Amino acid sequence: TNLTNVTAYPSNLIIQRRETNFLDLYFTNGIRLKVHDQHQQTIIIQLDDNFINDQSLSGLCGDYNQKPDDDFKILATGLI
CATH class of the missing domain: 2.20.220 (Glycosyl hydrolase fold)
Structure with a gap:
């Protein structure tokens, strides 16, 4: 690049x-x-902070909900 x-x-x-x-x-x-x-x-x-708790956000780095405990969660399938 x-x-x-x-x-x-x-x-x-x-x-x-x-x-x-x-x-x-x-x-x-x-x-x-x-x-x-x-x-x-x-x-x-x-x-921006206006994305906090936005239900459309989810992914490997978390849901941007200010709850670090649910970031990098492992699913029942064993996938992150």
């Missing part, structure tokens, strides 16, 4: 280059992606 070649993006996205290998992508719906591309690629996903 070459972070210097960001040319087109939708109107609901703001891209901010913090340093050569760091990008912050801000979406108008409150989602933020932080991309670091140096030796290995790292992507951090951040959500």
Whole structure:
């Protein structure tokens, strides 16, 4: 991935280059992606507080319900 070649993006996205290998992508719906591309690629996903307890969120990292005890839960099938 070459972070210097960001040319087109939708109107609901703001891209901010913090340093050569760091990008912050801000979406108008409150989602933020932080991309670091140096030796290995790292992507951090951040959500605005208005997503707390949003029933549509669930996944490996939890439900964003401020209850760390139910993050990384193992299902009856043995899957995370």
